[in-house]
Amino acid sequence: MMHQPLADEFRYRLHATDGAARLGEVVTPRGVIRTPAFMPVGTAATVKGMYPEQVRALGADILLGNTYHLMLRPGAERVAALGGLHEFMRWPHPILTDSGGFQVMSLAALRKMTEKGVTFRSHIDGTYYELTPERSVEIQGLLGSDIQMQLDECVRLPASGEEIARALRLSLRWAERSKKAFELQPKGRALFGIVQGGDAPELREESARGLVDIGFPGYSIGGLAVGEPQEVMLRMLEVVNPILPTDRPRYLMGVGTPDDIIESVARGVDMFDCVMPTRSGRHALAFTRFGRINLKNARHADDPRPLDEESDCPAARDYSRAYLHHLVRCDEMLGSMLLTWVNLAYYQHLMAGIRAAIAEGRFKAFKAEVKEGWARGDIPAR
Amino acid sequence: MMHQPLADEFRYRLHATDGAARLGEVVTPRGVIRTPAFMPVGTAATVKGMYPEQVRALGADILLGNTYHLMLRPGAERVAALGGLHEFMRWPHPILTDSGGFQVMSLAALRKMTEKGVTFRSHIDGTYYELTPERSVEIQGLLGSDIQMQLDECVRLPASGEEIARALRLSLRWAERSKKAFELQPKGRALFGIVQGGDAPELREESARGLVDIGFPGYSIGGLAVGEPQEVMLRMLEVVNPILPTDRPRYLMGVGTPDDIIESVARGVDMFDCVMPTRSGRHALAFTRFGRINLKNARHADDPRPLDEESDCPAARDYSRAYLHHLVRCDEMLGSMLLTWVNLAYYQHLMAGIRAAIAEGRFKAFKAEVKEGWARGDIPAR
Numbered sequence: 001m002m003h004q005p006l007a008d009e010f011r012y013r014l015h016a017t018d019g020a021a022r023l024g025e026v027v028t029p030r031g032v033i034r035t036p037a038f039m040p041v042g043t044a045a046t047v048k049g050m051y052p053e054q055v056r057a058l059g060a061d062i063l064l065g066n067t068y069h070l071m072l073r074p075g076a077e078r079v080a081a082l083g084g085l086h087e088f089m090r091w092p093h094p095i096l097t098d099s100g101g102f103q104v105m106s107l108a109a110l111r112k113m114t115e116k117g118v119t120f121r122s123h124i125d126g127t128y129y130e131l132t133p134e135r136s137v138e139i140q141g142l143l144g145s146d147i148q149m150q151l152d153e154c155v156r157l158p159a160s161g162e163e164i165a166r167a168l169r170l171s172l173r174w175a176e177r178s179k180k181a182f183e184l185q186p187k188g189r190a191l192f193g194i195v196q197g198g199d200a201p202e203l204r205e206e207s208a209r210g211l212v213d214i215g216f217p218g219y220s221i222g223g224l225a226v227g228e229p230q231e232v233m234l235r236m237l238e239v240v241n242p243i244l245p246t247d248r249p250r251y252l253m254g255v256g257t258p259d260d261i262i263e264s265v266a267r268g269v270d271m272f273d274c275v276m277p278t279r280s281g282r283h284a285l286a287f288t289r290f291g292r293i294n295l296k297n298a299r300h301a302d303d304p305r306p307l308d309e310e311s312d313c314p315a316a317r318d319y320s321r322a323y324l325h326h327l328v329r330c331d332e333m334l335g336s337m338l339l340t341w342v343n344l345a346y347y348q349h350l351m352a353g354i355r356a357a358i359a360e361g362r363f364k365a366f367k368a369e370v371k372e373g374w375a376r377g378d379i380p381a382r
Numbered sequence: 383m384m385h386q387p388l389a390d391e392f393r394y395r396l397h398a399t400d401g402a403a404r405l406g407e408v409v410t411p412r413g414v415i416r417t418p419a420f421m422p423v424g425t426a427a428t429v430k431g432m433y434p435e436q437v438r439a440l441g442a443d444i445l446l447g448n449t450y451h452l453m454l455r456p457g458a459e460r461v462a463a464l465g466g467l468h469e470f471m472r473w474p475h476p477i478l479t480d481s482g483g484f485q486v487m488s489l490a491a492l493r494k495m496t497e498k499g500v501t502f503r504s505h506i507d508g509t510y511y512e513l514t515p516e517r518s519v520e521i522q523g524l525l526g527s528d529i530q531m532q533l534d535e536c537v538r539l540p541a542s543g544e545e546i547a548r549a550l551r552l553s554l555r556w557a558e559r560s561k562k563a564f565e566l567q568p569k570g571r572a573l574f575g576i577v578q579g580g581d582a583p584e585l586r587e588e589s590a591r592g593l594v595d596i597g598f599p600g601y602s603i604g605g606l607a608v609g610e611p612q613e614v615m616l617r618m619l620e621v622v623n624p625i626l627p628t629d630r631p632r633y634l635m636g637v638g639t640p641d642d643i644i645e646s647v648a649r650g651v652d653m654f655d656c657v658m659p660t661r662s663g664r665h666a667l668a669f670t671r672f673g674r675i676n677l678k679n680a681r682h683a684d685d686p687r688p689l690d691e692e693s694d695c696p697a698a699r700d701y702s703r704a705y706l707h708h709l710v711r712c713d714e715m716l717g718s719m720l721l722t723w724v725n726l727a728y729y730q731h732l733m734a735g736i737r738a739a740i741a742e743g744r745f746k747a748f749k750a751e752v753k754e755g756w757a758r759g760d761i762p763a764r
Contacts, residue, residue, distance in 0.1 A: 046709060046716045074683065074708045082686055082704050090700060301456065304464055318472065322464050326456045327428060333715060334428045 010190040023358040029188035035270040059348040067100035076142040084144030097145035133177040150178035164198035208243040241268035281340030300325035313345035392572040405740040411570035417652040441730040444476040450485035458524040466526030479527035515559040532560035546580035572599040590625040623650035663722030682707035695727035
């Protein structure tokens with residue numbers, strides 16, 4: 001495997017701002033992450049339906065792996081014995097992992113949370129596991145993750161202020177324990193603290209300030225895009241981002257639609273991840289410059305045009321809508337493969353456009369143009 | 383789409399023989415097919431889990447499409463309106479299609495066969511269809527198929543001699559009707575007659591002689607590898623091939639395992655197709671120089687070795703068995719994609735080896751070597 005010894009330390013460089021939008025890069029020993037960045041999701045050590053070389057060729061500098069899934073299968077110790085996650089999945093570039101906590105809460109059975117951590121049974125075979133802040137960091141270290149997340153508690157909204165406050169304070173105590181556990185790991189990796197606080201501005205503020213006091217090389221913003229209106233999410237960003245240090249990257253977890261991303265960049269976010277492009281690709285939905293196109297729709301059955309003849313992505317440029325519709329109707333693997341490719345290409349294309357626009361001080365105009373394209377909608381079939 | 387106007391006529395060139403094994407090429411306006419050839423199966427206008435460029439890069443000169451599936455979805459007239467099957471599925475090289483008859487008999491509902499043809503209902507939505515020798519050729523023409531098959535009746539074995547004889551004689555009458563219907567099609571395409579006759583040497587002989595009397599640019603051998611012992615299949619080839627003209631290609635339909643293929647080449651067969659490499663790839667089974675490897679087996683879970691470090695195929699050479707096992711266990715699309723790739727690469731590698739061996743007059747030694755590799759079995763895990 002190829003390694004690029006570009007740096008022996010983890011650091012963030014801010015190159016330009018345009019309003020609150022930031023152009024920069026996260027430098028790691030495994031490579032540079034151009035920000036704002038979108039991280040394709042490789043849940044179980046694979047970006048579903050894509051060869052790793054393809055994902056890279058689209059311009060992805062970093063992938064996300066899910067600690068919950070990987071600790072269950074194939075297991076962190078096994079991945080470590082096999083040379084780490086990068087080697088295992090043939091992705092020699094940076095990898096970010098979550099803490100596992102979010103998916104324990106959404107997928108695992110018989111969960112029990114205490115001050116110490118969370119115990120649960122695997123949703124696959126019922127095996128009993130314990131996940132503590134220390135064990136989460138240990139697992140992420142065994143995987144060899146470049147950017148690791150503290151274990152936190154993310155409450156479902158709507159929730160009472162009391163419940164949100166309890167969870168964020170627990171998360172702050174876990175942040176300290178995580179930071180201490182992380183000290184054992186090699187130089188060049190980073191652990192991010194996670195801002196919680198639900199939809200309450202004063203609690204978001206408390207969480208952000210608490211984390212900054214502990215001090216992290218980067219900050220995640222969690223517990224958003226979980227069903228609340230977009231304006232609530234954006235307001236929380238407006239509260240949190242001014243508190244976070246400008247010399248550290250900011251990662252908005254699990255977000256989102258192209259519109260969520262561009263609006264969050266406008267409020268100072270640097271990093272994103274979401275299953276939307278990959279999951280939608282497996283469900284016949286294509287993201288394009290002209291909005292979303294549902295290839296299940298019979299109107300595509302006789303349409304010889306590609307999804308976007310101006311795209312650089314062969315899947316969007318070279319295959320007819322009629323063919324994509326046919327593949328989707330027949331539930332053919334190639335349909336999922338091509339539409340996942342289309343969507344990841346579109347997301348990376350959007351991020352490249354965002355970065356270029358910030359560099360040239362025309363982010364606001366770019367945002368308006370892009371939104372105009374989405375609003376225009378797809379060209380009608382002949 | 384790129385077209386190679388290599389010839390305006392369909393023809394077969396025999397370059398060398400080694401025992402009964404034949405090295406040659408089938409020349410078509412869309413390209414040359416090096417024989418002995420293995421044709422990957424693209425049932426519903428896609429080789430499952432593979433991009434068309436990948437299939438080509440493995441050395442496939444021709445694909446097989448299934449008329450039954452394509453007439454149901456997306457429909458022959460629709461494919462024709464979209465520019466033909468080559469354009470539709472982005473495969474500008476030769477395509478062979480079956481007649482649809484075999485899959486009507488195995489998949490469709492409420493089948494009724496008469497002298498005229500067969501009527502049935504779609505297994506997908508119950509739509510009523512009629513398939514006659516003339517309509518089968520018409521559909522294959524609408525698809526734009528380079529090598530078309532006559533409609534025939536393939537009886538299941540075991541069957542009485544009477545039943546086998548009745549079916550082969552019906553198939554001979556349909557062969558004449560098919561040939562007549564095919565006269566409407568553009569020059570450069572070919573229609574093959576299909577030898578039937580079950581497991582009865584004298585009926586195989588009757589069928590082959592009858593077809594040769596009618597006269598076709600190529601001959602298919604059908605109704606084999608349908609459950610009978612391999613030695614029965616090989617004996618039928620020994621009966622049929624000497625009757626078929628040496629200046630026409632011979633295609634053994636739906637065959638088979640690597641061993642079936644090499645033994646059939648030894649008896650003078652030029653062309654093969656089978657779902658085995660693709661279907662096995664979706665079921666965790668890899669074909670290698672050292673036989674079959676079942677990636678479901680837990681013994682691979684910690685094995686960092688690739689399937690075959692000497693393979694030219696990235697899927698066989700670059701990914702660990704541990705990773706492939708993980709993908710299979712998690713039912714990840716990439717597992718099917720990689721193992722399909724491995725298997726098609728192995729099949730094409732085998733055909734290239736067969737062709738080189740015949741060219742050099744060492745086919746017998748090559749066959750022995752290859753079988754030694756399979757018999758040796760996989761290297762034990764560490």
